[in-house]
Amino acid sequence: MLSDFINLTFNTDKLIEFFIRHNILSAVTNCNECENIVHLNTKTLMFTCRKKRFVKNIHKKRISQQCRFERSGKVGTWFGNSNLDISLICRLTAYFIMFPPPRVHFLSLDTGLSRVTAIDWLNFCREVCESWAKKHCEKIGGPGHIVEVDEAKFGRRKYNRGRVVEGHWVFGGIDRQSKKIFLVAVQDRTQETLLKCIKDWILPESTIISDCWKSYRCLENENFQHLTVNHSYNFVDPDTGIFSKYISEYLINIKLANILIFL
Numbered sequence: 047m048l049s050d051f052i053n054l055t056f057n058t059d060k061l062i063e064f065f066i067r068h069n070i071l072s073a074v075t076n077c078n079e080c081e082n083i084v085h086l087n088t089k090t091l092m093f094t095c096r097k098k099r100f101v102k103n104i105h106k107k108r109i110s111q112q113c114r115f116e117r118s119g120k121v122g123t124w125f126g127n128s129n130l131d132i133s134l135i136c137r138l139t140a141y142f143i144m145f146p147p148p149r150v151h152f153l154s155l156d157t158g159l160s161r162v163t164a165i166d167w168l169n170f171c172r173e174v175c176e177s178w179a180k181k182h183c184e185k186i187g188g189p190g191h192i193v194e195v196d197e198a199k200f201g202r203r204k205y206n207r208g209r210v211v212e213g214h215w216v217f218g219g220i221d222r223q224s225k226k227i228f229l230v231a232v233q234d235r236t237q238e239t240l241l242k243c244i245k246d247w248i249l250p251e252s253t254i255i256s257d258c259w260k261s262y263r264c265l266e267n268e269n270f271q272h273l274t275v276n277h278s279y280n281f282v283d284p285d286t287g288i289f290s291k292y293i294s295e296y297l298i299n300i301k302l303a304n305i306l307i308f309l
């Protein structure tokens with residue numbers, strides 16, 4: 047499915063047709079002056095109305111007036127805040143789902159976009175996944191369940207321009223059996239903070255797998271069984287800092303359509 051979608055990104059007409067068919071772009075809107083239906087110009091992705099009509103002026107005299115209505119068809123969509131070509135945005139989004147990190151170099155080469163722009167879009171995709179995951183958080187684990195936990199620092203940019211201005215820690219876990227997850231923003235990754243999250247989100251008697259981060263050392267005393275893995279061998283994500291294999295796979299499996307209709 048994703049490879050078909052990648053092919054579509056090389057044919058802008060068909061890509062736009064695809065988006066209209068799936069209600070990601072609207073084919074029509076109403077002119078906010080004359081209220082007539084206006085069709086999307088699929089080349090410019092603009093709605094424009096230049097209809098002439100008669101109105102009465104303050105002296106009750108009929109005068110001719112022309113609509114000046116103009117609106118981008120991208121407003122309120124995944125493409126809304128960007129001047130990038132939508133084919134490129136789609137290819138970047140699809141690559142985010144298809145390829146595990148490190149992928150910035152490839153993305154930049156394939157699309158001809160700067161490294162900074164490619165990283166910006168990857169961050170944007172990640173934030174959408176993070177937001178999606180937050181909405182689907184629930185308490186996980188329990189006797190006989192293996193829960194994998196990890197923490198990651200998410201950078202935040204002004205979309206498409208500027209440098210990283212801040213970042214925040216996100217702590218998450220996935221139940222290997224049920225595939226249910228939790229994901230929460232945390233101030234820091236001290237033992238106190240992480241232990242509180244673990245107690246809030248993971249049921250007692252779970253087996254918890256984490257990296258060797260020192261904050262996890264107390265888990266054995268807290269009615270959890272604790273195993274560690276070494277991230278430098280297994281799961282490290284050079285793009286961002288982190289997220290374990292299971293969490294990454296889970297997030298990557300979120301369907302393209304979910305991302306595109308998110309906004």
Ligand SMILES: [Zn+2]
Pocket residue numbers: 077078079080081082095096097113115
């Ligand atoms: Zn009009």
